[in-house]
Amino acid sequence: MTGPNDTTDPDGTDPAAAARAAERDAALRDRLSADSLTSRRDYLRVMTTVSGGLLVGSIAVSAGVLHRHGDAEAAEVPELRVADRLARGEAVLFNYPGEHDRAMAVKLADDSVVGYSTVCTHLACGVLWKEHRGEEGELYCPCHEGSFDIRTGAVTGGPPPRGLPKVLMAERADGSVWAVGTAYSDETARHAACRQLGAIRPGTTVPSCPHSGGK
Amino acid sequence: MTYPPDYRPGSDEPRLNRPVPERYPQIRSTSGYADPRVVHSGPGPGAGAEQEPERSAVLSARLVVVLCVVAGQLWALNVGVDAWMQGRTGTAWWCTGFEGLSFLIALGAWWLGPRDR
Numbered sequence: 165m166t167g168p169n170d171t172t173d174p175d176g177t178d179p180a181a182a183a184r185a186a187e188r189d190a191a192l193r194d195r196l197s198a199d200s201l202t203s204r205r206d207y208l209r210v211m212t213t214v215s216g217g218l219l220v221g222s223i224a225v226s227a228g229v230l231h232r233h234g235d236a237e238a239a240e241v242p243e244l245r246v247a248d249r250l251a252r253g254e255a256v257l258f259n260y261p262g263e264h265d266r267a268m269a270v271k272l273a274d275d276s277v278v279g280y281s282t283v284c285t286h287l288a289c290g291v292l293w294k295e296h297r298g299e300e301g302e303l304y305c306p307c308h309e310g311s312f313d314i315r316t317g318a319v320t321g322g323p324p325p326r327g328l329p330k331v332l333m334a335e336r337a338d339g340s341v342w343a344v345g346t347a348y349s350d351e352t353a354r355h356a357a358c359r360q361l362g363a364i365r366p367g368t369t370v371p372s373c374p375h376s377g378g379k
Numbered sequence: 380m381t382y383p384p385d386y387r388p389g390s391d392e393p394r395l396n397r398p399v400p401e402r403y404p405q406i407r408s409t410s411g412y413a414d415p416r417v418v419h420s421g422p423g424p425g426a427g428a429e430q431e432p433e434r435s436a437v438l439s440a441r442l443v444v445v446l447c448v449v450a451g452q453l454w455a456l457n458v459g460v461d462a463w464m465q466g467r468t469g470t471a472w473w474c475t476g477f478e479g480l481s482f483l484i485a486l487g488a489w490w491l492g493p494r495d496r
């Protein structure tokens with residue numbers, strides 16, 4: 165039953181609430197249609213702050229905040245037996261040198277064994293071994309169709325900015341496959357071996373290394 | 380000038396023959412650039428014009444400088460991350476130095492013009 169002072173409409177809506185809602189809608193419409201309130205002075209201040217933020221980020225990167233495959237001290241990482249035997253065209257997944265460093269070893273048609281990190285250098289998706297792509301097969305990232313050369317780990321297509329970090333592999337006489345070291349993106353195995361030797365035995369001079377223990 | 384004999388100046392309606400200020404009280408003696416009904420400011424003393432064009436231009440120039448600096452910093456950060464990931468730590472630190480220098484330039488551009496910060 166509705167009395168003379170009842171403000172509720174017969175359909176159950178409160179006129180005051182409806183008026184408030186309409187006012188809110190009008191205010192929102194005004195705000196959205198208004199010109200941007202960010203002045204050039206505000207923009208200048210914001211961009212200067214962004215510049216400072218980029219400086220801080222760069223310092224963090226150079227100081228080593230980002231995880232880098234193969235960053236574990238060479239002396240602390242023992243060799244890892246990843247497979248008793250590997251057939252041609254076959255791949256095996258393992259973690260090396262750290263337990264969170266996902267890696268893959270592949271035996272190629274000429275019986276050489278190569279190993280790479282399986283974390284794509286673009287956005288860290290998992291990289292897959294595609295035996296039937298390309299001439300010798302290739303490493304393929306399905307997220308954005310990045311691809312890497314199976315011999316060198318270099319980028320052959322797609323958006324990845326760097327080649328895959330390598331895992332240095334060795335195959336012993338009994339056919340077992342071992343991970344024996346790591347190399348950074350686009351770093352040669354020789355340079356990586358010299359670097360790790362320098363970490364294990366500082367001051368050692370090796371004639372074949374460009375500068376022993378160097379970066 | 381001669382008029383027809385039946386000519387009378389003004390309107391037949393007396394209300395239209397009132398003085399202008401009485402007919403249009405909104406129009407004041409200063410109407411022209413102070414009248415809120417005037418949407419487009421006409422030529423008047425300073426009407427619609429930039430009062431300090433040099434100061435405005437300098438502000439825009441400072442903003443352009445800072446935007447260019449930030450674009451360069453993004454590029455340097457990209458190069459620095461790549462270098463560090465490839466083990467070239469020295470290059471990464473050089474990029475950090477570039478970032479620091481760039482920030483100083485941006486800070487200077489912001490610092491100039493104390494009235495426009």
